Amino acid sequence: MARAPRAARADYVGRFAPSPTGSLHLGSLVAAVGSFADARSRGGRWLLRMEDLDASRVIPGCAERMLRMLEAFGLTWDGAVEYQSARTHHYGEALATLEALGLTFECSCTGAERNADGGYPGTCRNGPKSRGATATRFRVDDGTVCFEDRGQGECRFELRERGDVIIRRRDGAFAYQLAVVVDDALQGVTDVVRGADLLDSTPGQIALQGALRLPTPHYLHLPLVTEPGGAKLAKARRSVALDPRASGRELHEALRLLNQDPPDTLKLESPSRVLEWACAHWELDRFHGVREVRATTPGAD
Structure with missing residues (x-):
């Protein structure tokens, strides 16, 4: 039985933002289906953005293959596909704003020089400790960021525990943290639905939104x-790519991992039928507070 229709939100704008660095896998599908169902179940728009800033990792032709795969799985988006590589002037303007506010500094530290907990200790706040290439960091204060995550509940982070945020890398490329904040604002994204591995990135993004006077969207971390052994499904680990010939079965598995209790009969249905069911039965309470779920089959070749 379908749940009672939820009130539509005319202002809802969601998005899916993969990086074209390898094939989409089951973890990608869970994020895509979750964001799609959340948007469509509320009468909202679902945008698609390619996060292709890291040219060294982008695989030629991968973005186009991702688009065709999403179409094969019935995950149709609204409007034109946006590419971060075509929007760098916007990131430059945001960086200039932060510099004018005195909220940036240059840092020569390497990843090995972080705290044991992964945070940055502020070593270069008063100037780079060595010569050579530097990254640009956004200076965070000692405040606390609190927000209500629609999937994980109340979240509270001390900004200084994570440290100052890299917004431009040593090689001159703009960093993910800055780009995603600017992109979500420019595209009018109201609801960010993504994997729980990005939950720890959220406080830094909220701090950047505040500094740039940009709106903070609602967050839902899936x-x-x-993998069965506990490792994250990832393109870098050569996790098994999606198979469009088994779209019904793989969509069913994505919904099962999100604890939506899909009927077995959906495995043989078309993608559009599976997604129609998903949107009609979408229920956040079924995975509230859950940070991790394990696939039942190996995720790597």
Whole structure:
């Protein structure tokens, strides 16, 4: 039985933002289906953005293959596909604003020089400790960021525990943290639905939104899909790519991992039928507070 229709939100704008660095896998599908169902169940728009800033990792032709795969799985988006590589002037303007506010500094530290908990200790706040290439960091204060995550509940982070945020890398490329904040604002995204592995990135993004006077969207962090052994499904680990010939079965598995209790009969249905069911039965309470779920089959070749 379908749940009672929820009130539509005319202002809802969601998005799916993969990186074209490898094939979409089951973890990607869970994020895509979760964001799609959340948007469509509320009468909202669902945008698609390619996060292709890291040219060294982008695979030629991968973005186009991702688009065709999403179409094969019935995940149709609204409007034109946006590419971060074509929007760098916007990131430059945001960086200039932060610099004018005195909220940036240059940092020569390497990843090995972080705290044991992964945070940055502020070593270069008063100037780079060595010569050579530097990254640009956004200076965070000692405040606390609190927000209500629609999937994980109340979240509270001390900004200084994570440290100052890299917004431009040593090689001159703009960093994910800055780009995603600017992109979501420019595209009018009201609801960010993504994997729980990005939950710890959220306080830094909220701090950047505040500094740039940009709106803060609603956040919903979905359970992260891991392999049976506990490792995160990832393109870098050569996790098994999606198979469009088994779209019904794989969509069913994505919904099962999100604890939506899809009937077995959906495995043989068309993608459009499976997604129609998903949107009609979408229920956040079924995975509230869950950070991780394990796939039942191996995720790597």
